Amino acid sequence: MISFEDFEQLTAFAKHGTLAKAANALHISQPTITRTMKNIEECFGVKLFERGKNRIRLNGTGQIAVEQAEKVLDATRQMMTAVREYDKSLRTIVVESCAPAPLWFAVPQLAKKYPAMTLSSSLAGNDEIMEHVREGSCHVGIVLTPPAEQGIHCRPYLRENLSICLPPNHPALQNAPASLDFRDINGFNCLLRSQLGFWDGLCRREMPASRFLVQEDDDEFQELMRNSTLPVFITNLAKYSEEDMNGRVSVPIIDASANVTYYLVSSKDAGILDAIVSDKNILAIVL
């Protein structure tokens, strides 16, 4: 009897003031709108318009009708998006990691194994990730400690080892040490990337005397790395080019907290974890 297009014509008329302009805006003919307005009026069984000879305008009831029609249209549009979003969520794998590096390997591998799925990856804290995995809103979590709870599938994934990367004449290199710990470099100001996951908090905790110059932008970071003597961190998973290194020396940090193992966790499906672990490219890249 009455359809959404009718309501859209009604609201368009209210918006544009004349039937002609509304018709123009909706790319339909004026007579169509004339008919639709009559149809709506008849459908309500109520006068919605004041009509002159070549003039038509909303009366009080009509204005109420327009308000209500907009509500209905809103509800309808919300419905469409809600249904589509839910459908999309069924086709989306949500990956949350406590650090960026594992995502560089896991996400491409998932994209390859599940080409029909949308991938949504983000950084989060360990507890938050575990909570999302438990409630099902996160399909694959990448965390630092294997959860004790049963019902959660878990696989060891990658190790990441932190090194500090210093210019050759840096005081910390005085005795040409084979390794350092955080205390050795605490107090030196460092260059840091943003979006480092747990690494950010770790550095600030272990090096409370240092200040960190955080760079959001990749290019700016590399620019600063080449043209400053500020220490930067690298890992076995995150290396820089010879050019960027620019003669810097990298020394492993031996603290246990700087050498971590990532674990994949999932509440539903161990298969998806195996699909990530089975990545043949990892060895080539990591070693």
Added chain:
Amino acid sequence: MISFEDFEQLTAFAKHGTLAKAANALHISQPTITRTMKNIEECFGVKLFERGKNRIRLNGTGQIAVEQAEKVLDATRQMMTAVREYDKSLRTIVVESCAPAPLWFAVPQLAKKYPAMTLSSSLAGNDEIMEHVREGSCHVGIVLTPPAEQGIHCRPYLRENLSICLPPNHPALQNAPASLDFRDINGFNCLLRSQLGFWDGLCRREMPASRFLVQEDDDEFQELMRNSTLPVFITNLAKYSEEDMNGRVSVPIIDASANVTYYLVSSKDAGILDAIVSDKNILAIVL
């Protein structure tokens, strides 16, 4: 593209479980529903059903769609009623009175003068009536005191004079008084109608020692009036038949509070008040 009937078919399917039963409930053919479901699915661009060879059921997304469709249908039905109610309110004269008697005269007169309008009459307290008149939700108020404020139209309307109606041998009639006051009859239990407006509170205030037997029903009241010796109240506007009186004697109550003048008040239109006051039948009835 998509209409309310489509959504009704969708929700009917969800409710009845099979297309056939839904079709039956909606008095349409099964093929129509089959087509509509396909149409909706195509409209959303999303799978809503799991289909077997001769089996169809909602999937998760479909269930979301049903919930949302019900929301939209609710919004739509609300819209229809809201618009119709507003339209009706434009054709309704709201009359509020502090006592029932003036309504017996004012309402028929309004119905006669405004035959196209719906009349809504009710009893309310003086303050409440004045508030409604001010805010416009009450078109004609009938109150005891003319308001001082400007912008409110006012006309004196009727006087109502209270009498007490006693059996001939009642103690209060010992000296055959020409009139009584409330104190003379305070303490005697009385028969009372319900829905008396301000009269109810007045009696209870002026006769705190009396108990009042309130009757909701007209017939029961008259039955009790004929077959008991309990005093009842009458006024110049509310009289009873000789039969109901059954030999009772009525004596005017002279307290000022028992002899009132009603005033018509309106915030918009003095014409409607004049229309009520111009009632030619009032004199015949009242005198």
Added chain:
DNA sequence: TGATCTTACGTTTAGCGTAACAATA
């Protein structure tokens, strides 16, 4: 004269129901 709304007319198309078919329990 140009803009606006309404009415009339002819065509198209979308929607419905009947009927026939396939599959299940």
Added chain:
DNA sequence: TATTGTTACGCTAAACGTAAGATCA
């Protein structure tokens, strides 16, 4: 065998656009 869902077919009725008419600024 009775029930269910899908497909095919033919018809009707609704909806659209074009064109023409009427009115106003």
